[in-house]
Amino acid sequence: MAKKSNYRFERQERERIKKQKSDERALAKLGPAPAENEDGGASGLPAEEDD
DSSP states (O other): HHHHHHHHHHHHHHHHHHHHHHHHHHHHHHSOOOOOTTTSOOOOSSSOOOO
């Protein structure tokens, strides 16, 4: 007996893949992400130094 079609799932998968590709294109258009600080902090503030 043939497998019953699941049109809803197939449509959702097509839409998910389409959105994923769209997001990837948008990220590529923005360019590379800025590099993080040497200490691994991404706060954008300079590291505090102890004297």
